[in-house]
Amino acid sequence: MEVIILPNQQKAAYLVAQILAKELRAQPQLVLGMATGRTMEPVYHLLVDLHQKTGLDFSQCSTFNLDEYIGIPAEHPCSYRHYMDELLFNQVNIPKAHTHLPNGMATDLAAECRRYEAAITGAGGIDLQLLGIGSDGHIGFNEPLSSLRSRTREKALTPATLEQNAPMFGGDPANVPRRAITMGVGTILDSRRCLMLVTGKSKASILAKAVEGPISAMVTASALQLHPHCQVIVDEDAALELQEIEYHRWVFANEPEWAEFQDLA
Numbered sequence: 001m002e003v004i005i006l007p008n009q010q011k012a013a014y015l016v017a018q019i020l021a022k023e024l025r026a027q028p029q030l031v032l033g034m035a036t037g038r039t040m041e042p043v044y045h046l047l048v049d050l051h052q053k054t055g056l057d058f059s060q061c062s063t064f065n066l067d068e069y070i071g072i073p074a075e076h077p078c079s080y081r082h083y084m085d086e087l088l089f090n091q092v093n094i095p096k097a098h099t100h101l102p103n104g105m106a107t108d109l110a111a112e113c114r115r116y117e118a119a120i121t122g123a124g125g126i127d128l129q130l131l132g133i134g135s136d137g138h139i140g141f142n143e144p145l146s147s148l149r150s151r152t153r154e155k156a157l158t159p160a161t162l163e164q165n166a167p168m169f170g171g172d173p174a175n176v177p178r179r180a181i182t183m184g185v186g187t188i189l190d191s192r193r194c195l196m197l198v199t200g201k202s203k204a205s206i207l208a209k210a211v212e213g214p215i216s217a218m219v220t221a222s223a224l225q226l227h228p229h230c231q232v233i234v235d236e237d238a239a240l241e242l243q244e245i246e247y248h249r250w251v252f253a254n255e256p257e258w259a260e261f262q263d264l265a
């Protein structure tokens with residue numbers, strides 16, 4: 001795992017968008033794992049900008065989102081399908097049929113979870129998985145005590161997650177759906193590359209636990225320490241509680257992979 005610290009949220013999001021764009025140019029049929037949430041919004045704005053200004057081509061790639069709420073339809077303004085359509089899919093040249101999210105309205109949710117796993121496998125697996133981190137340490141909706149080998153399944157959301165996501169539902173945690181379908185930790189770990197973006201002071205403590213603490217089902221993001229190619233891009237605010245901050249800075253300044261991005265420092 002590498003942790004890359006950049007001065008602010010804009011630059012951190014910019015680096016994530018640039019990495020994704022570089023992979024897409026190198027491999028037009030890329031299979032992308034997508035995340036939603038407020039952290040990701042600037043990344044999708046930047047990708048739309050790259051599409052409009054540089055012709056970044058999404059026509060051959062396909063996407064699989066991490067998760068979707070159970071019990072709200074795709075047209076609901078707070079569904080993750082709606083989020084993705086509005087922020088990215090409707091604004092770039094990706095065929096809608098290439099975009100996948102779990103169906104939280106399926107009558108047989110367990111069968112839907114199996115179908116989603118099979119669809120990811122059928123696409124050849126995920127090449128690049130984008131991730132955010134929840135205030136309780138979740139990736140996807142893998143709440144504390146999720147098995148670190150879990151696959152796509154239904155999950156009850158924690159009070160911390162209901163609180164975190166309440167602003168999108170009019171500010172009241174009671175309005176947030178109680179359950180979701182989420183890729184499992186094992187599903188996420190199967191992707192070939194993981195890129196987690198973490199910004200803001202409110203994530204400083206959980207970020208330090210996830211990347212420098214012990215691997216634990218209590219903080220499912222800590223399972224990324226087991227991934228052979230995982231990079232965590234953070235801003236200074238999120239980095240506040242990291243112990244190895246000088247080493248993380250050294251990696252960005254010295255590893256050849258990051259040489260082309262030094263103007264972001």
Ligand code: F6R
Pocket residue numbers: 034035036037038039040066067131132133134135138139140141
């Ligand atoms: C969203 C997802 C979640 C979020 C996390 C952070 O698809 O899977 O794990 O990435 O809850 O959300 P924000 O960015 O809103 O703080």
